[in-house]
Amino acid sequence: MADLKKHDTPMIDELKKGPWPSFADDINTRAESGVQCCYDLLGQMELSYVHKETHWKHGGIVGVFGYGGGVIGRYSDAPHEFPSIAHFHTLRINQPASKFYNTKFLRKLCDMWDHRGSGIFNFHGSTGDMVMIGTTTDQLEPIFFDLTHQFDMDLGGSGSNLRTPSCCVGKARCEYSCLDTQAITYDLTMTYQDELHRPAFPYKFKFKTSGCPNDCVAAIARACTSIIGTWRDNIRIDQKAVQAYIGGEIKPNAGAFSDRDWGPFDIQKEVIDLCPSKCMYMDGNELKIDDRECVRCMHCINVMPSALRPGVDTGATILNGAKAPILEGAQMSTLIIPFMKMEYPYQEFKDYVELMWDWWMEEGKNRERLGELIQRQGLRHYIVDILGRKPIPQHVKEPRSNPYHFWKEEEVPGGWKRDLAEFRKKHLA
Amino acid sequence: MEELKKKILDFMTKKGKFKSKMYFKDLCKADPDAKSREIKKAATELVKEEKIEYWSSGSTTLYGLKGAGKSEAEQFGGEE
Ligand code: HEM
Ligand code: HEM
Ligand code: SF4
Numbered sequence: 001m002a003d004l005k006k007h008d009t010p011m012i013d014e015l016k017k018g019p020w021p022s023f024a025d026d027i028n029t030r031a032e033s034g035v036q037c038c039y040d041l042l043g044q045m046e047l048s049y050v051h052k053e054t055h056w057k058h059g060g061i062v063g064v065f066g067y068g069g070g071v072i073g074r075y076s077d078a079p080h081e082f083p084s085i086a087h088f089h090t091l092r093i094n095q096p097a098s099k100f101y102n103t104k105f106l107r108k109l110c111d112m113w114d115h116r117g118s119g120i121f122n123f124h125g126s127t128g129d130m131v132m133i134g135t136t137t138d139q140l141e142p143i144f145f146d147l148t149h150q151f152d153m154d155l156g157g158s159g160s161n162l163r164t165p166s167c168c169v170g171k172a173r174c175e176y177s178c179l180d181t182q183a184i185t186y187d188l189t190m191t192y193q194d195e196l197h198r199p200a201f202p203y204k205f206k207f208k209t210s211g212c213p214n215d216c217v218a219a220i221a222r223a224c225t226s227i228i229g230t231w232r233d234n235i236r237i238d239q240k241a242v243q244a245y246i247g248g249e250i251k252p253n254a255g256a257f258s259d260r261d262w263g264p265f266d267i268q269k270e271v272i273d274l275c276p277s278k279c280m281y282m283d284g285n286e287l288k289i290d291d292r293e294c295v296r297c298m299h300c301i302n303v304m305p306s307a308l309r310p311g312v313d314t315g316a317t318i319l320n321g322a323k324a325p326i327l328e329g330a331q332m333s334t335l336i337i338p339f340m341k342m343e344y345p346y347q348e349f350k351d352y353v354e355l356m357w358d359w360w361m362e363e364g365k366n367r368e369r370l371g372e373l374i375q376r377q378g379l380r381h382y383i384v385d386i387l388g389r390k391p392i393p394q395h396v397k398e399p400r401s402n403p404y405h406f407w408k409e410e411e412v413p414g415g416w417k418r419d420l421a422e423f424r425k426k427h428l429a
Numbered sequence: 430m431e432e433l434k435k436k437i438l439d440f441m442t443k444k445g446k447f448k449s450k451m452y453f454k455d456l457c458k459a460d461p462d463a464k465s466r467e468i469k470k471a472a473t474e475l476v477k478e479e480k481i482e483y484w485s486s487g488s489t490t491l492y493g494l495k496g497a498g499k500s501e502a503e504q505f506g507g508e509e
């Protein structure tokens with residue numbers, strides 16, 4: 001083996017101090033096991049810290065034959081200094097619904113990636129996919145062949161495509177789940193294969209499915225279309241179990257937070273007073289819920305899971321339009337359809353998807369997310385004219401706030417103008 | 430289909446003089462009467478025939494005539 005070249009990285013090394021695990025440690029460990037690209041990765045990152053500028057070039061004509069997504073092209077703009085990351089492409093892999101694998105599968109996948117790439121994984125990306133970070137152009141087709149022939153896996157979504165649909169663990173393990181999230185994710189992935197792999201959208205599009213309003217996959221924050229399990233009948237109450245919580249025989253919150261002494265469980269303080277719609281009360285020894293007022297927030301169910309359960313007439317609430325673009329600022333999904341039955345083959349849902357896509361593909365500007373189009377043309381227009389639905393009070397928009405900091409010119413060294421010749425000296429391409 | 434493919438190629442060749450990469454939405458202007466679904470099918474075939482190719486930034490995808498603009502080797506070498 002040729003000598004490994006280690007770059008001097010004083011600033012990156014700072015990241016290894018402190019109480020938290022650091023990606024710098026992980027990449028360094030990998031480098032020390034004999035992988036040159038990991039040294040070069042750290043070296044180039046150090047250089048970016050010095051220059052306060054990135055040295056990656058975005059994008060390119062990379063991909064596997066016939067696919068317009070799944071591979072994210074990355075090139076170094078200092079290839080002579082860091083030859084082993086001259087190309088350093090990322091692959092997204094379509095994860096199984098709810099991210100179930102066995103260790104044998106994972107080991108084999110790691111072996112393949114050690115052999116054909118950097119060995120660095122991101123499990124899982126914010127998109128949900130398994131993200132394989134760093135390989136060369138000539139390895140792309142062999143990796144795709146291995147994935148499809150040995151692992152029965154497909155590339156995930158990237159670019160102006162439907163991104164890999166993702167979901168919470170759902171009925172596979174969770175008793176709260178009002179939806180078969182895995183079945184929905186699988187069906188959407190299969191139905192919209194072509195949209196996943198061959199780009200025709202103005203920009204990316206995401207579906208995320210949560211089995212219940214606990215929303216542990218953050219469907220509201222991340223998806224153009226959030227599918228969130230809910231129920232339209234009444235919360236099921238086991239009055240005996242309610243008494244057992246009050247009497248202290250069953251621990252609240254399924255025993256979570258029990259490391260500190262919070263005193264005896266107080267149903268008034270911990271459940272009834274915290275119900276956002278104030279629709280719960282004690283009628284003597286009986287817990288009562290005015291279900292018409294319940295907003296399905298899950299709070300009471302989370303605190304007393306043995307006594308309270310979601311109803312049995314289950315389906316989904318559909319929301320649209322989460323996004324995090326820089327210009328307009330981040331936005332959560334907005335409620336569009338309060339309740340829809342979600343049963344195979346999900347025809348009602350698909351009819352709605354097609355209305356939504358047709359409008360977005362026709363009216364959306366290049367690089368405009370569905371949420372931005374709704375903002376631009378108006379929620380009313382979308383709900384009434386495009387979807388043909390009647391507006392309801394829940395459609396009223398909340399005030400939004402902008403979490404991004406925008407720099408003023410005087411705060412930036414050199415202002416908005418910079419010397420192009422100076423810039424080119426540092427960035428070859 | 431063949432007719433549509435030809436329209437797309439002609440459009441891209443004409444437009445390609447100014448811009449080597451274009452959005453899918455731009456391709457739709459090749460034939461304003463065709464449904465975008467039809468344009469997509471035609472574009473997919475053109476990709477399979479290696480007449481056009483995808484270019485992706487990671488977050489956005491564009492289409493270009495095969496070989497137009499920066500080539501793979503140029504991207505890699507960093508020379509312009
Ligand atoms: C090689 C240089 C890099 C470039 C040009 C780059 C750019 C990008 C782009 C375009 C995406 C996809 C965004 C989308 O979904 O539309 C992405 C995803 C991501 N990047 Fe980077 N990135 C680079 C390196 C890094 C580094 C060094 C880190 C962390 C230290 C990082 C962390 C991530 C993460 C966590 C994601 C999300 C992955 C996913 O959700 O699939 N990236 N990056
Ligand atoms: C108050 C500060 C922050 C808030 C409120 C916040 C919030 C969020 C939220 C809501 C998500 C989406 C989670 C999801 O996909 O379900 C996210 C993802 C992410 N955040 Fe933050 N964040 C904060 C600070 C940071 C900082 C300081 C970093 C990095 C140094 C960071 C790195 C990331 C990354 C890499 C992801 C994507 C994770 C993935 O690939 O799955 N965040 N953040
Ligand atoms: S979102 Fe709800 S159904 Fe899904 S895993 Fe979390 S608690 Fe369970």
Ligand code: SF4
Nearest residue numbers: 275294295297298300
């Ligand atoms: S789910 Fe939420 S709104 Fe409904 S009764 Fe329980 S605490 Fe109240």
